Amino acid sequence: MKCEQVKEFLSAYLDSQLALEEREAIAMHLQTCTECSNMLVDFRYFDTLLSSLPRVAPDASLRRKNFSSAEYKEIAGTFSISASTSDLTMPFKHVRSYDPTRPYLVALPGGQQTSPAFPLRRPTPIGRYTFYRRVNGLRVMHLLLAAILLLTIGMGGFFAEYLWQNHDTVAHNPAGIIPPEGLLQGPLPAGMRFVFLRDGALWSAPIDGGSGIVRLTPTNSIVAANWAVRPAFPGHKAGNMLAYIDLQHGLVHTIRSDGQSDTTIHQPLLKSGIQPTSLWDTDTGATILNSLAWSKDGSMLAFVADPQGTGLPALYIYTLSSGNIYAVPLPGKGGVSYPVWSPDSIRIAFAFEHDGWRGIVDYNIQNHGILTIVPDVAAPEHTDDTILGLDWSPDTTIPAITWSVGTLGHIHSIWWQRVGIEGAIAPRNLTKGDYIQAIYSQAGHNGAGSWQVITSQAGLPGDIKMVDLSASYTLLTYGRQVNMAQWSPNGEYIYYLDAVSSEMGTLHIINTATRVDTIIDLNVTVDPMPVWSPDGQRLAYSTGTHILVVNMQAINAAQPLKIQGLATALSWSASLPNQLVIALSDGQQGIYLVDTQHDTSLQLDSSNARGPILWTQIP
Amino acid sequence: MIRVETKEKSWSFEEIYDEYKTPIYNYVYHLVGDREQADDLTQDTFLKAFRALPKMDANLKLSAWLYRIATNTAYDALRRRKLIAWLPWQDLDHEPADVEGADPQEIYGTTELVRAALCCMPHQYRSALLLYTQEGFSYSEIAHTLNIAESGVKMYLSRARQSFREHYRALEQGGGAK
Numbered sequence: 001m002k003c004e005q006v007k008e009f010l011s012a013y014l015d016s017q018l019a020l021e022e023r024e025a026i027a028m029h030l031q032t033c034t035e036c037s038n039m040l041v042d043f044r045y046f047d048t049l050l051s052s053l054p055r056v057a058p059d060a061s062l063r064r065k066n067f068s069s070a071e072y073k074e075i076a077g078t079f080s081i082s083a084s085t086s087d088l089t090m091p092f093k094h095v096r097s098y099d100p101t102r103p104y105l106v107a108l109p110g111g112q113q114t115s116p117a118f119p120l121r122r123p124t125p126i127g128r129y130t131f132y133r134r135v136n137g138l139r140v141m142h143l144l145l146a147a148i149l150l151l152t153i154g155m156g157g158f159f160a161e162y163l164w165q166n167h168d169t170v171a172h173n174p175a176g177i178i179p180p181e182g183l184l185q186g187p188l189p190a191g192m193r194f195v196f197l198r199d200g201a202l203w204s205a206p207i208d209g210g211s212g213i214v215r216l217t218p219t220n221s222i223v224a225a226n227w228a229v230r231p232a233f234p235g236h237k238a239g240n241m242l243a244y245i246d247l248q249h250g251l252v253h254t255i256r257s258d259g260q261s262d263t264t265i266h267q268p269l270l271k272s273g274i275q276p277t278s279l280w281d282t283d284t285g286a287t288i289l290n291s292l293a294w295s296k297d298g299s300m301l302a303f304v305a306d307p308q309g310t311g312l313p314a315l316y317i318y319t320l321s322s323g324n325i326y327a328v329p330l331p332g333k334g335g336v337s338y339p340v341w342s343p344d345s346i347r348i349a350f351a352f353e354h355d356g357w358r359g360i361v362d363y364n365i366q367n368h369g370i371l372t373i374v375p376d377v378a379a380p381e382h383t384d385d386t387i388l389g390l391d392w393s394p395d396t397t398i399p400a401i402t403w404s405v406g407t408l409g410h411i412h413s414i415w416w417q418r419v420g421i422e423g424a425i426a427p428r429n430l431t432k433g434d435y436i437q438a439i440y441s442q443a444g445h446n447g448a449g450s451w452q453v454i455t456s457q458a459g460l461p462g463d464i465k466m467v468d469l470s471a472s473y474t475l476l477t478y479g480r481q482v483n484m485a486q487w488s489p490n491g492e493y494i495y496y497l498d499a500v501s502s503e504m505g506t507l508h509i510i511n512t513a514t515r516v517d518t519i520i521d522l523n524v525t526v527d528p529m530p531v532w533s534p535d536g537q538r539l540a541y542s543t544g545t546h547i548l549v550v551n552m553q554a555i556n557a558a559q560p561l562k563i564q565g566l567a568t569a570l571s572w573s574a575s576l577p578n579q580l581v582i583a584l585s586d587g588q589q590g591i592y593l594v595d596t597q598h599d600t601s602l603q604l605d606s607s608n609a610r611g612p613i614l615w616t617q618i619p
Numbered sequence: 620m621i622r623v624e625t626k627e628k629s630w631s632f633e634e635i636y637d638e639y640k641t642p643i644y645n646y647v648y649h650l651v652g653d654r655e656q657a658d659d660l661t662q663d664t665f666l667k668a669f670r671a672l673p674k675m676d677a678n679l680k681l682s683a684w685l686y687r688i689a690t691n692t693a694y695d696a697l698r699r700r701k702l703i704a705w706l707p708w709q710d711l712d713h714e715p716a717d718v719e720g721a722d723p724q725e726i727y728g729t730t731e732l733v734r735a736a737l738c739c740m741p742h743q744y745r746s747a748l749l750l751y752t753q754e755g756f757s758y759s760e761i762a763h764t765l766n767i768a769e770s771g772v773k774m775y776l777s778r779a780r781q782s783f784r785e786h787y788r789a790l791e792q793g794g795g796a797k
Contacts, residue, residue, distance in 0.1 A: 011777035015751075017758060043780045046787065049733050050752035056654075058644040058661060066636065066662050075669050076632070458729065501752075 001025050006036050014043050014502045016544050020565075020586070023545045030522065037522065047501030048481060052460055187258040188214065190618045192238060192575045195257075196583075196591075196609045197223055202244060204259065204616065205604050207579065207593060213605050216259045221246035224280075224289050229257075229614045230298045237575040238615040241320075243292050243301050245269065250276035252292070252303055254320070257616035265301075265318050267325050271309030284311050287337045295345040300365070302339045302348055315339055315350060317365070328363050331372050338387065343442070344396040347419065349373070351387045358386050360403060362419050373417055374427060377405045382412050393449050393469060394442040402430070402449065402469060404438040411435040414451055416469050430471045436461050437484065443491030444468070444512070452494055454482045464496060466512060476510050477517060484526065488536035493552065495520075495530055495539055503527060507541060509555060518555050521548065525567070528611055533572040538596070540580055542567035547582055549596045563592055563601045571613035583609040623672045625681050632669050639682065640665075642754060643689050649749050650693045652738045660696055664689040686754075686764045690746050697742050736787035744779035751776060 001009075006029050012018050013026045030037050066072060193204045200222035205213040217223050223244045230239035240257045252265040269288050270279055279285040284306050291304040291313075299320055304313040312335040315328040330336070334354025341348050345365070352361040357376040363369070378385040385405050393400035399419045406412040412434060417427040435453040444450025445468040455462035461483050464476040476494065483505055485496035494512055497505030507524040510517045523543050524530060530541035537552045547567050550558040565584040573579035578597040584590060591605040623630045630638075643664055648657035667688050675684075737745055743765070750756040750764060761776075762769045 007781070008777055011780045012773050014780075015758070015776070017773055039784070042784050046733075046780065046783055047752050049729065050737075050748065050783075051755075053649070053730060053733055053753060055641070055645045055753070056648045056657075057641045058658065062644075062658055062661065063636065063640065065658075066665055067633070069662070069666070071666050072632075072669065075666065460729075 001029050003029075003033060003036055006030075006033070007039060010036065010040050010043060014040065014047070014504065016502070016504075016566075020545065027523070027543070027545060040522070041499065041506075044501040044504065045481070045499050048460070048483075048499060051501070054459070187256075187260045188618055189258075192573065192615060192617055193257065194571060194573075194581055194613050194615050195229070195242065196569070196611075196613045197225065197227065198607070198609055200247075202227060202242065202255075204257070205581075205591065207573065207576075208602075213591075214259065216242070216255060217244065217253070218262055220248070221253065222248045226289050226292060228292045228294055229616055230294045231296055232574075232617065233298060236617055236619070238617040239294075239298065240617050240619055241298070242616065243294065245289060245292065245303075247276060247280060250274075250279075252301070252318070254301065256618075258618045265325060267305055267316050267318070268307045269303075269305040271307060274309060284313055284335075287313055287335070291337065291339060293339045293341055293348075295341045295348075296343055297345040299345065300341075302341065304336050304339065311335070313337065315348075315363070317348070329368070329370055331361060331370055338390055340390050340392065340401075342392045342396070342399055342419075343394055344399075347392075347399060349390060349392070349401050349419070351390065360387065360390065360401065362401070364420070369420075371420065373401065373419060374403075374415075377403070377415075379405075379412065382406070385412055389438060389440055391440045391442065394447060395449075400469070402440060402451070404440075404451070406435070406438075409436055410456075411438040411453065414438060414453070414467060416471075428471060430469065431465075431467045431473060439485065439487060441487035441491050443489060444487060445491065447491065450491065452476070452485055452487065454485060464494065464510070466494075474512075474515070476512065476515055477508075480508075484529070486529065486532070488532045488539075489534055490536035492536055493532075495532075497524060497526060497530075500526055504544065509539065509550070509552075520550055520555075520558055528567055528570050531570040531572060533577065534574055535577060537577070538572065540570045540572065540582075540596075542570065549580070559596070559599075561594060561596065561601075562599050563588070563594060565589075569609055569611035569613050571611070571615070574615035574617075581613050583611075583613070623675075624677050625679055630681075632665075632672075635668070635672075635681070635685075636665055639685050642682075643685055646686065646749060646754060647689050647693050649734070649737065649753060650690070650742065650746060651696060652734060656696060660689070660692050663692050667692065680763065683760060683763045686750070687766065690765060693746075694742060732787060732790055735790050736783055739786040739790075740779065740782045744775055744782055747772060747775035748779040748783060 006026055009018060009022060009026055013023060018026065030040065188204060192207050195202055195204050195216065202216040202223050203213050204216050224247050227242060227244035230241040230243070232238050241254055242257065243252060243254050245252055250269045252267070252269065253262055254265070255262040270276055280289060288304055288306065291302070293302040295302070301318045301320065302315060304315050306313040312333065314330065315336040316325055317328060318325045330352065332354050334352050337351045339348050339350040347362055347364050349360060349362045352359050358378055359375045360373045360377065362371045362373050377387055384407055386407070387403050388406055388411060389404040391402060393402060393416070400416060401419055402414065402416045404411050404414045413432045414430040415427045416430055418425065430451065431453065434456045436456050437454040438451055440449070440451050442449050444452070444466070448469060450466055450468045453465050453467060455465055461481045463478060463480050464482050464485050465473050466476055467473040481499045482496045483500035485494050487494055492512060493509055495507060495509045497507055499505055503526045504523050505526065506522050507520040507530060508517055509520055521541065521543065525542045525544055528542055530539050532539055539550050541548055544566060546564050547561045547570070548558040549561065563582060565588045566586045567582055568585045569583040571581045573581070578595055580594045580596050582592045582594055584592065585608045589606060589608050590603050591609050592601045592603050594601040623635070640661065644657055644661045647660045647664070648654060651657055651660065664685065668685055747761055747765060750761045756764065758769050758772045761772045767775070
């Protein structure tokens with residue numbers, strides 16, 4: 001293709017509106033043509049500028065003018081309008097004049113990525129509504145299947161238990177595509193498996209294709225998006241238990257990774273008599289759905305629930321070994337959100353809102369002590385601020401928490417505070433400013449814990465700053481427009497996407513110790529995000545047409561995989577360093593298991609999947 | 620009270636106005652680049668809509684339809700204004716200092732440069748670009764709003780981006796593209 005042709009296609013290329021062959025031709029041209037690459041970079045940059053242009057709101061006087069205008073009265077009069085506008089008594093003057101209260105520029109949420117004020121593109125709720133309709137249609141069949149499942153679980157339980165305690169092995173059985181089985185019959189064989197959410201159910205897939213993809217969760221439940229795998233036991237690669245919320249009945253369940261022992265936790269999440277579906281879209285519903293938290297040792301599960309229907313959710317802790325459940329005593333009447341376990345699983349910190357105060361509270365599992373760490377996080381100049389991030393310092397000898405405060409896209413401050421000492425000292429302020437993003441990693445700063453924040457330049461994304469828990473900071477980039485950044489699991493690297501527009505940006509990797517910044521690729525998708533391998537040595541990413549892997553030992557040479565297409569989810573294996581799961585949506589739709597070292601792939605399923613894809617182990 | 624039924628819900632005129640006044644105003648303002656005119660055009664848009672609504676089908680996509688009225692109302696105004704020399708963005712919060720040879724970015728700031736570049740573009744490209752970047756519309760939503768085919772949207776956005784780039788870079792250099 002010649003430059004002139006390519007230039008006509010660049011805009012559609014940026015918006016992923018081209019057919020596969022055209023996309024590939026353009027991508028190939030871009031690799032060698034600086035002029036066209038610069039144009040693409042410009043298009044992306046200008047899209048960012050345009051989408052972050054301050055939005056303008058009309059002044060309130062315009063409403064009055066509109067509804068008291070002669071024309072409006074005439075329109076309304078023809079339909080005998082009644083009292084609704086009669087309070088607007090101001091006479092209309094359609095005369096252009098200087099108005100001191102004329103509209104002014106305000107920063108409203110807006111733009112391509114975030115336009116909550118605009119109704120056309122409301123984020124789609126978790127997709128359960130469409131599913132309900134199906135559930136209604138298939139109710140009889142599902143009841144029948146549920147009965148079969150219950151019978152199977154009952155019988156299977158007798159002979160399955162001894163397998164559960166056995167050590168793990170990884171099966172190697174190359175096979176073709178095995179169509180997903182509708183419903184799990186007996187316990188799944190030992191080994192590593194990955195789990196994903198599809199059509200309101202959790203599905204488990206083997207890493208050899210041998211036993212097929214099977215449905216883990218019962219057919220009479222609809223699984224919410226924020227399901228969680230229990231942390232791996234020492235010496236294991238992945239957890240052997242999952243927790244999920246059934247949207248249909250408003251209850252938390254646990255289920256073993258082999259698909260057995262689906263257990264309902266008998267603490268209603270919502271007030272009895274309330275239809276759960278009516279509450280999931282409310283703030284309380286979102287708080288509950290986001291609350292599932294396994295303790296780090298995997299022995300307990302915390303979640304919040306509002307069984308009284310007060311709108312003030314309480315915190316509950318479920319102990320797996322005993323099946324006991326209890327409500328955590330609170331320092332007053334208020335609502336709990338965002339519980340986070342300490343690394344030693346002895347404490348749980350959570351946000352606690354009462355009487356307009358937004359504080360942080362710590363609960364000690366051993367002595368049942370409850371401690372208000374911060375009564376209120378909001379500063380006088382930012383009264384809308386809430387707790388956005390909350391986590392623990394990795395050091396268990398001196399328990400400490402760290403948190404960020406602000407509103408979405410405007411993080412105003414980050415703090416650190418020791419927990420559990422008498423006569424608590426004031427929290428340490430780590431940084432103040434107006435940051436677009438703040439992400440904490442316990443592994444950052446050589447395992448001492450560190451934040452990375454994205455600065456804001458006149459409302460536009462700026463550079464990355466690393467702020468450690470002793471409040472010292474390092475600027476990692478200069479003159480960039482960083483839209484998103486992620487720590488590697490070991491805290492050694494950060495990848496970031498620069499100048500993102502139309503969901504694509506330039507991928508960079510920074511070594512946080514040396515601050516060496518390497519450009520990896522020009523066109524990398526935001527969804528799915530690039531994904532770090534568990535050891536932080538490899539990063540997989542999608543360009544919309546290709547999937548590439550970059551190894552930290554050869555950072556300048558990203559390897560495109562033979563398998564091509566539009567990726568919707570990427571996930572590195574928890575046990576094998578070169579194994580990657582890729583879900584593709586167009587062309588070769590399906591779920592693939594890829595050996596990135598030998599560049600071979602195995603198709604496991606012919607339907608697509610969206611993230612997250614999490615790993616489990618069956619002992 | 621008059622109520623209008625759409626697929627989604629039953630609306631009073633006030634509810635329609637309150638729901639859409641800000642996005643429509645923002646869109647119109649960026650199309651015409653003048654706040655007082657945006658006031659008038661927003662009012663005209665809603666009055667036209669209120670007049671026509673009771674006759675509309677219940678399957679109406681209210682938001683896209685409102686944007687379509689707003690676009691046409693703004694185009695009319697822009698056509699009327701065509702003979703008047705365009706003085707870009709003089710009602711900004713600060714008047715640009717008259718400093719010869721100074722860095723245009725310092726005089727205008729990036730936001731003002733973006734607005735100035737926008738106003739230099741042909742208006743149909745401007746509306747497509749604004750709907751895409753500012754309002755977050757998809758290609759098919761833009762097609763529906765501007766009453767063109769989706770292939771037309773592809774062409775509009777391509778031309779719009781090239782035109783915007785040309786004008787922005789020219790303004791940045793301290794002059795205007797012709």
